[in-house]
Amino acid sequence: MVQIFLDTANLDAIRKYNDMGILDGVTTNPTLLAKENGNPIEIMKEIIRTVKGPVSLEVVSTTLDGMLEEARRLARFGPNAVVKIPMLPDGLKAIRRLAGEGIKTNCTLVFSPNQALLAAKAGATYVSPFIGRLDDAGHDGMQVIRDTVQIFRNYSFSTKVLVASVRHPVHVVEAARTGADVITMPPDVLEKMIKHPLTDKGLSIFLDDWEKVKRINPNINLAQP
Ligand code: E4P
Numbered sequence: 001m002v003q004i005f006l007d008t009a010n011l012d013a014i015r016k017y018n019d020m021g022i023l024d025g026v027t028t029n030p031t032l033l034a035k036e037n038g039n040p041i042e043i044m045k046e047i048i049r050t051v052k053g054p055v056s057l058e059v060v061s062t063t064l065d066g067m068l069e070e071a072r073r074l075a076r077f078g079p080n081a082v083v084k085i086p087m088l089p090d091g092l093k094a095i096r097r098l099a100g101e102g103i104k105t106n107c108t109l110v111f112s113p114n115q116a117l118l119a120a121k122a123g124a125t126y127v128s129p130f131i132g133r134l135d136d137a138g139h140d141g142m143q144v145i146r147d148t149v150q151i152f153r154n155y156s157f158s159t160k161v162l163v164a165s166v167r168h169p170v171h172v173v174e175a176a177r178t179g180a181d182v183i184t185m186p187p188d189v190l191e192k193m194i195k196h197p198l199t200d201k202g203l204s205i206f207l208d209d210w211e212k213v214k215r216i217n218p219n220i221n222l223a224q225p
Contacts, residue, residue: 002176003053005184007164009033009043013187014050025053027128027164027184029084029108030060048078056106056126058084059094067094075103082125084108087115092122099123106162113147120152120159126182130165131175141165142174149178169193 003024006017009032017023026047033040044057057077059070071083071094082104085091095105099122106126107119111134116127129148131141148161160181166172169192175183185193214220 002180003182004190005054005056005162005182006190007032007166007184007186009036009040009047010187011036011043011046011050014047017187017190018051022190023051023053025055025080025182025184026051027056027084027106027162029058044074045077048081052080054080054082054104054126056082056084056108058108059086062086062088062090064090064093067091068097071098071103071105072101082106084128085124087111087119092118095119095122095124099125108164111144113144113151116144116148116161117151120157124159126160126162128162128164128184131163131171132165132167134165135167142171142178145175145178145180149180153179 004022005025005027006014006023007027008014009028014026028044028047033043036043048055057074059067061067061070067085067090074083075081083098084106085094086109087107095107098105104125106128107124108128110116110119110127110129116129119127129144131145134141134144145161145163152159152161162182162184163175163180164184166183166185166189169189172183172185172189172193
């Protein structure tokens with residue numbers, strides 16, 4: 001089944017959708033953490049405690065030793081921690097080493113099927129192609145997802161395709177049609193998926209009509225016999 005992750009470090013939003021039972025996980029990054037007030041380490045730990053599913057936490061070092069050191073620390077935040085490693089030559093080395101240590105990784109800043117293929121070969125748990133940023137640059141972001149899903153299927157890679165940089169609900173529908181494993185989206189996109197003007201209009205008509213029923217049957221109460 002396709003998994004829905006929330007792409008945010010905002011705990012109120014995470015709690016809101018977590019309580020609806022529709023969240024399979026969370027992805028964060030330094031930019032998302034910079035939007036929140038408070039200590040980023042404590043925020044990451046609290047997200048890990050709040051959400052049952054995988055939570056991606058990103059390293060900020062770009063050297064092999066630095067990435068490994070940060071990744072091991074982030075992985076200790078909880079059993080559901082997944083470490084985001086940028087798509088760099090040393091990032092691939094780090095992913096390989098961390099896979100050997102049993103630490104789950106999410107290869108981030110992926111913009112081509114070839115980068116995704118290499119991340120999978122290195123042993124990444126997830127690869128994150130950024131479709132919105134590709135679209136912004138005049139490329140077809142969704143084609144990278146289609147190609148990556150096909151390549152991983154051809155060779156039975158266990159690495160999961162995580163569709164990132166999602167900008168609107170149509171991205172979600174198209175991503176789900178490709179058979180991608182995970183779609184991570186900002187809270188506003190998830191909210192738009194829930195809402196539909198015809199749902200609101202239909203509900204208002206039903207409630208008005210029920211008022212008519214109550215005028216004829218004043219003692220009627222659905223909650224009580
Ligand atoms: C993925 O995990 C990233 O956090 C995110 O999807 C990037 O999206 P943006 O292009 O909206 O910053």
